[in-house]
Amino acid sequence: MMDVFVVCVCVCVCVCVCTDGNECTKASAQSCGECIQAGEKCGWCTDEGFLKEGEQKSTRCDEIEALIKKGCTKASIEDPRGTVTVNKNQSLTDRTKDGVKLKPDQITQIQPQKLSLDLRSVHSPKFILTFKRAEDYPIDLYYLMDLSYSMKDDLENVKNLGTDLMSEMQKITSDFRIGFGSFVEKTVMPYISTTPAKLLNPCTSDQNCTSPFSYKNVLSLTSDGTQFNNLVSKQQISGNLDSPEGGFDAIMQVAVCANQIGWRNVTRLLVFSTDAGFHFAGDGKLGGIVLPNDGKCHLQDNMYTMSHYYDYPSIAHLVQKLSENNIQTIFAVTKEFQPVYQELKNLIPKSAVGTLSSDSGNVIKLIIDAYNSLSSEIILENSRLPEGVSISYISHCKNGVSGTGENGRKCSNISIGDQVTFEVAVTAKGCPSKGKSETIKIKPLGFTEEVEIVLNFICECECHKEGIPNSPACHFGNGTLECGACRCNEGRIGRVCECSKDEVRTEDLDANCRMDNGTDICSNNGDCVCGTCECQKRDNPEERYSGKFCECDNFSCDRSNNKLCGGHGRCECRKCICDANYTGSACDCSLDTSTCLASNKQICNGRGTCECGVCKCTDSKFQGPTCEICPTCPGVCTEHKDCVQCRAFGTGDKKDTCEKECSYFNLITKKKKEELPQPNDQPYINHCKERDANDCWFFFTYATRNDSTVEVHVAEELECPSGPDIIPIVAGVVAGIVLIGLALLLIWKLLMIIHDRREFAKFEKEKMNAKWDAGENPIYKSAVTTVVNPKYEGK
Numbered sequence: 001m002m003d004v005f006v007v008c009v010c011v012c013v014c015v016c017v018c019t020d021g022n023e024c025t026k027a028s029a030q031s032c033g034e035c036i037q038a039g040e041k042c043g044w045c046t047d048e049g050f051l052k053e054g055e056q057k058s059t060r061c062d063e064i065e066a067l068i069k070k071g072c073t074k075a076s077i078e079d080p081r082g083t084v085t086v087n088k089n090q091s092l093t094d095r096t097k098d099g100v101k102l103k104p105d106q107i108t109q110i111q112p113q114k115l116s117l118d119l120r121s122v123h124s125p126k127f128i129l130t131f132k133r134a135e136d137y138p139i140d141l142y143y144l145m146d147l148s149y150s151m152k153d154d155l156e157n158v159k160n161l162g163t164d165l166m167s168e169m170q171k172i173t174s175d176f177r178i179g180f181g182s183f184v185e186k187t188v189m190p191y192i193s194t195t196p197a198k199l200l201n202p203c204t205s206d207q208n209c210t211s212p213f214s215y216k217n218v219l220s221l222t223s224d225g226t227q228f229n230n231l232v233s234k235q236q237i238s239g240n241l242d243s244p245e246g247g248f249d250a251i252m253q254v255a256v257c258a259n260q261i262g263w264r265n266v267t268r269l270l271v272f273s274t275d276a277g278f279h280f281a282g283d284g285k286l287g288g289i290v291l292p293n294d295g296k297c298h299l300q301d302n303m304y305t306m307s308h309y310y311d312y313p314s315i316a317h318l319v320q321k322l323s324e325n326n327i328q329t330i331f332a333v334t335k336e337f338q339p340v341y342q343e344l345k346n347l348i349p350k351s352a353v354g355t356l357s358s359d360s361g362n363v364i365k366l367i368i369d370a371y372n373s374l375s376s377e378i379i380l381e382n383s384r385l386p387e388g389v390s391i392s393y394i395s396h397c398k399n400g401v402s403g404t405g406e407n408g409r410k411c412s413n414i415s416i417g418d419q420v421t422f423e424v425a426v427t428a429k430g431c432p433s434k435g436k437s438e439t440i441k442i443k444p445l446g447f448t449e450e451v452e453i454v455l456n457f458i459c460e461c462e463c464h465k466e467g468i469p470n471s472p473a474c475h476f477g478n479g480t481l482e483c484g485a486c487r488c489n490e491g492r493i494g495r496v497c498e499c500s501k502d503e504v505r506t507e508d509l510d511a512n513c514r515m516d517n518g519t520d521i522c523s524n525n526g527d528c529v530c531g532t533c534e535c536q537k538r539d540n541p542e543e544r545y546s547g548k549f550c551e552c553d554n555f556s557c558d559r560s561n562n563k564l565c566g567g568h569g570r571c572e573c574r575k576c577i578c579d580a581n582y583t584g585s586a587c588d589c590s591l592d593t594s595t596c597l598a599s600n601k602q603i604c605n606g607r608g609t610c611e612c613g614v615c616k617c618t619d620s621k622f623q624g625p626t627c628e629i630c631p632t633c634p635g636v637c638t639e640h641k642d643c644v645q646c647r648a649f650g651t652g653d654k655k656d657t658c659e660k661e662c663s664y665f666n667l668i669t670k671k672k673k674e675e676l677p678q679p680n681d682q683p684y685i686n687h688c689k690e691r692d693a694n695d696c697w698f699f700f701t702y703a704t705r706n707d708s709t710v711e712v713h714v715a716e717e718l719e720c721p722s723g724p725d726i727i728p729i730v731a732g733v734v735a736g737i738v739l740i741g742l743a744l745l746l747i748w749k750l751l752m753i754i755h756d757r758r759e760f761a762k763f764e765k766e767k768m769n770a771k772w773d774a775g776e777n778p779i780y781k782s783a784v785t786t787v788v789n790p791k792y793e794g795k
Helices: 032-038 064-069 149-158 161-169 196-200 225-233 247-256 283-287 315-324 335-347 363-375 405-409 462-466 507-511 636-649 726-769
Strands: 042-045 061-063 083-088 114-120 126-132 139-146 176-183 215-222 267-274 327-334 351-356 378-382 389-396 402-404 419-428 438-444 451-458 479-482 485-488 526-529 532-535 569-572 575-578 608-611 614-617 666-670 686-691 697-704 710-715
Touching (some): 032 042, 032 061, 042 064, 061 064, 083 126, 139 149, 139 215, 139 247, 149 267, 161 225, 161 363, 176 247, 215 225, 247 267, 267 363, 315 335, 327 335, 327 363, 351 363, 378 405, 389 405, 402 405, 405 419, 419 451, 462 479, 636 686, 636 697, 636 710
Parallel strands (some): 114 451, 139 176, 139 267, 327 351, 666 710
Antiparallel strands (some): 042 061, 126 419, 176 215, 378 438, 389 419, 438 451, 526 532, 569 575, 608 614
């Protein structure tokens, strides 16, 4: 089943009105090529008759909308756009074809594979890259181990790594190869002891160690796990003097010696196992080594032979070589050095760090976990860009997650079979590489596949190819007529190359730039070039000078409501050219009379004239916007009441002079008032209700028709008030008197009850408060007499 892939080109055109100029007019472009490089929105008018007298050649370059406003047709505007062309677009690999195992070069994980971009300055054409992780993708893994003395117990566990790791990796891919290399240190002082005995055995006398070395390729990549075990089991520990090791030398050789290592164009993994730190560029000076690492392969008989000659590589140099060779690095280090290598991992893209147990017993799990982590992240990288070219990415990852900026280059948590897309925009500024084509490449880090992009720069317009060299239109062949304008030959200037540079400022030529033999050159609004005025440019691109002597402009006309020409015309040579239905020096006088129509559809109510869309009332009694307001006038109904009454009923104050004074309207009678015309029956109508001498109401309508005739409709039926009904009135009065009397009696009785209760309560209170005094009567004598025996002694 064929995958369908669509490449989209997004073009964004914006129109901006600025008061301080724009990039197109500021560029003062003298040719179409210069114009389109000035900005994305710039266009060039190729119409030979476009320029007005006095305008410079650079006036042809402006924003598209501005050129159209100035009178240039769309067909005459050069505005090339960037394009994207897909040259190679193989479908993404979908598992295996018919159960047949695919070779690495038959697997496609990124689409498309080759494109061509036509780039115009500042314009950014976009295209889509699609990536899909293929199932059963081959893997090459190279195990690079530190064989300094401190790794002795680790070596024992690594001896069986080949078959065990092969067994685990079979669960991921059926095409797996493994290799082995080892490193110690540079073979010079002070990194190792150079005494003859220590060169043979750098360990103590009771330990059997091999001679020190920088890097050794023990086993090139192979699919034979047993061979790995056999060769690794024969390896011996070595030794050195300082703690940091020379692992960077070994990584560099593993990266650049592709043939000796046996790397294929598949997933490349480098496992770096150590329990120590590392030397880097500059440390070689301690051993008298000052030459920078050259980044080339120096393996002879699988041994690195130039460690004493070249310094350690720098981290940036390693990053470059690992990226160039699509190698993903796994640092298997002890817990002590975990922070150091974590910082190193942040500097090396597509690398991982795992904590190695003290005896490397967990190395297989570490490798599997690190591989899963690395392979689940996709990071796009592009080759070096030409000067003036930039690139941006927007990622569209799983679960609707999108990223921009640096995050736009990557997607995480990608499983086998998952598909992600990247929106890529390439932008060129000016005309890079002098218009020559350039090629850049984009690839996912750690993968050998890449996308080739050919950049073609649009530095000239299409009309440039149709230029006429030595055209007679360019002053007897002194220039090339291209894109509607003359491109002058060397030494010639002027709009049509009419002058030599040597005669630009002669007095005779300046005289041709003075209007009416005056003193001002080009009206002080331009420069005299070859006897012809070239008018100055204004900061506002909408404003410009013109005319043979730059005496005209389009911004000095009269204004109304703070708008040039009232917003109803255009300014030409300091005079307003008004739109239809407008007149006046500032086009502020409207000829439209619709604003003067009164409610009766008459112009100014027939009592004034309409001037510039405003009523001028000729009758001094009337006022208002349509001369309908008359503060001193009686109402329509009151004004015509007597005439209507005399003609319809033969009554009223004018019944004797009715025929003479009241024949100015047509009278139409109706039976009832409901039959009178309604408001919607005529454009304007007055409904009246008036009282006659008998206090009866009569109804009529008054309307002025379009032909100025007055029409009055009268209802014959009057509404007269009926006489009073005596019985109900008398009954009501009597009932009212009776009710009022009863109410008064009830009120009096209620007041008396309240008064009696208050008096009784007062009596009761005084009764309770009364007190009686007890005393003896002064004339009272008791009936009992008591006599005491004087002789009684109380015995």
